[in-house]
Amino acid sequence: MRVLIVHNQLWAHYKSKLFSELHRFSPQYGVEIHVVQIALSEKSRANMGDAEAFRYDYDYEVLFNTSLDQVKLWPRTKALLKKIRSYRPDVLNLTGWYDPAQWVLLFYAKLTGIKVIISNESNVRDHVRMGAKERFKQFLLKQANGFFCFGQSSAAYLEKLGVIPSQILTRKAAVVDNDVILEHYQTAVSEREKRKQKKKWATYNFIFVGRLIAPKNLAMLLEAFAEISAETTDWGLVLLGEGEQKSTLQQQAQKIYNIRFEAGVPWYEVAEYLALADVLVLPSESEPWGLVVNEAMICSLPVLVSAPSGCVEDLVRTGQNGFTFDPRQKQDLVAKMRYFVQNAASLSRMGDASRQIVAPFAPEKVAHEMLQGIVNLQK
Numbered sequence: 001m002r003v004l005i006v007h008n009q010l011w012a013h014y015k016s017k018l019f020s021e022l023h024r025f026s027p028q029y030g031v032e033i034h035v036v037q038i039a040l041s042e043k044s045r046a047n048m049g050d051a052e053a054f055r056y057d058y059d060y061e062v063l064f065n066t067s068l069d070q071v072k073l074w075p076r077t078k079a080l081l082k083k084i085r086s087y088r089p090d091v092l093n094l095t096g097w098y099d100p101a102q103w104v105l106l107f108y109a110k111l112t113g114i115k116v117i118i119s120n121e122s123n124v125r126d127h128v129r130m131g132a133k134e135r136f137k138q139f140l141l142k143q144a145n146g147f148f149c150f151g152q153s154s155a156a157y158l159e160k161l162g163v164i165p166s167q168i169l170t171r172k173a174a175v176v177d178n179d180v181i182l183e184h185y186q187t188a189v190s191e192r193e194k195r196k197q198k199k200k201w202a203t204y205n206f207i208f209v210g211r212l213i214a215p216k217n218l219a220m221l222l223e224a225f226a227e228i229s230a231e232t233t234d235w236g237l238v239l240l241g242e243g244e245q246k247s248t249l250q251q252q253a254q255k256i257y258n259i260r261f262e263a264g265v266p267w268y269e270v271a272e273y274l275a276l277a278d279v280l281v282l283p284s285e286s287e288p289w290g291l292v293v294n295e296a297m298i299c300s301l302p303v304l305v306s307a308p309s310g311c312v313e314d315l316v317r318t319g320q321n322g323f324t325f326d327p328r329q330k331q332d333l334v335a336k337m338r339y340f341v342q343n344a345a346s347l348s349r350m351g352d353a354s355r356q357i358v359a360p361f362a363p364e365k366v367a368h369e370m371l372q373g374i375v376n377l378q379k
Contacts, residue, residue: 002032003374004089006080006105008096009068011041013267014291015095016056017177021367023058029371035060036083038076038096039068077101084108091374093148095119097140110143115377117146119173121288123153123310124160138162146377148370150174150289151314169373174311175363176294181271185299188275196276202236202258204344206304206337207277209270209292212243217283217306217327219245219252224333226256228341235341237281238262240273274299278347279340284309285327297321297358300351304336314361321353 003026007015019035026033037060063079064071080101084092092109094102097118109116118141138161141147146169149155155171188195196205206225210216218239225237236258239249246261253259262273270292274280280296280303287309296303297315303322305312312324323339325332340347 001030001091001374001378002087002089003034003091003093004084004087005033005035005093006095006102007035007037008099009039009041010037010060010062013056014176016058017180017363018173018175018367019058019060020056021363022370025364025367025371029375031371031374033059034087034089036080037062038080039064039066039071041067073101077104080105081108084114089114091115091117091377093117093119103140106140106143115146116144117148117169117374117377118144119148120154120158121150121174121310122157123150123288124157125153125308125310134161146373148173148373151310153310153313154288169376170366170369172314172361172366172369174289174291174294174314175361175366176291176298177268178298178362180268181295181298184268184271185275188272192276195272199260199262199276201238201260201276203234204278204340204347205236205238205260205276206279206281206340207238207240207273207296208281208283209240209273209295210282212239212241212245212249214245215285215287216243217285218249220327220330220333221281221283222249222252222256222259224330224337225259227334228337229257229259231338232341233257236260238273238277240264240270270295271299274301277301278344279304279322279337281333281337282306282309283325283327283333287311294358294361297354300355302340302347302350302354304333315357317353317357321350321357 022033035058084105092114096102106116141161141163146167147158147163149168149171150173152171155168159165228235238260240262242264250261274296280301282290282293282305284306289310293303293305293311293315303316305316305324306327307324316322316324323336325336
């Protein structure tokens with residue numbers, strides 16, 4: 001059985017790890033996997049590491065050796081049609097179903113008898129959803145045979161749009177490269193205090209990792225931490241990343257004690273910073289999932305995650321490994337941050353819980369589930 005996976009960009013290392021595991025285990029299921037990467041990366045991720053810094057072991061090709069932003073719709077559509085006609089798959093997995101070029105592939109597959117699996121990352125809360133756009137999504141979803149979902153919230157969204165629960169072949173597709181993360185974490189944690197002192201970090205630290213852009217709600221995070229900083233000098237806030245709001249946030253932070261801005265690093269070095277921190281904070285107003293939460297939990301960190309984030313049902317257990325909060329309510333975040341300040345002795349226990357909770361999202365486990373789902377489609 002031949003499976004063609006269409007994916008937007010090679011840079012998405014977490015997907016490449018999953019594709020590698022699919023490739024590794026596919027012979028056990030009588031399946032051949034080929035991945036078409038449309039482009040190398042996209043402009044907004046230019047500072048996050050080389051798309052080919054890690055060579056993952058799976059069968060893939062890149063259609064356009066440029067950023068996704070530079071690839072026009074018609075050339076993209078022609079290239080994808082050419083590939084599906086030449087490869088002649090039994091199953092087509094579309095991972096960018098909002099892309100008109102992939103709509104064309106969807107209908108081509110429907111006309112030629114190719115089974116279609118749509119991957120979904122969106123959830124019921126990350127945007128206001130109504131009207132003609134949602135009805136068109138329902139129409140598209142009816143053309144597919146199966147679905148891979150990031151987690152419970154993305155599955156719930158599809159079910160709300162009319163997908164039959166039995167068509168959802170996995171609800172745990174939100175995976176990262178555990179092995180690389182742990183390798184870098186263990187290197188850094190062994191000299192944790194030395195590295196913290198060199199960076200002039202506080203005794204304990206909240207950390208944000210990601211792009212410094214408006215949807216991440218970082219101005220509110222700084223406002224919340226200002227209240228914490230006025231109560232204790234033991235805790236700091238670290239912001240790791242780059243983005244259009246960086247200078248504005250740095251200005252805002254000038255009057256707040258113990259805030260550190262760290263330059264953006266390639267994805268595989270993020271764990272070296274997580275190893276020095278104590279609690280991850282993700283304050284986003286909208287977040288389809290939040291893979292940095294997986295990364296932090298693999299590194300045994302408790303987490304504070306905004307309620308709209310797609311990962312909360314699967315990864316955040318109130319009081320066990322962290323808390324959720326309303327990103328529109330600063331005092332809600334302040335209260336949850338204050339819990340850690342007042343209960344630092346709980347950090348280790350909650351970090352251990354994080355590591356256990358995220359364990360089912362291991363790439364190898366999810367790959368087996370996806371392959372079994374693919375095989376079941378053909379029965």
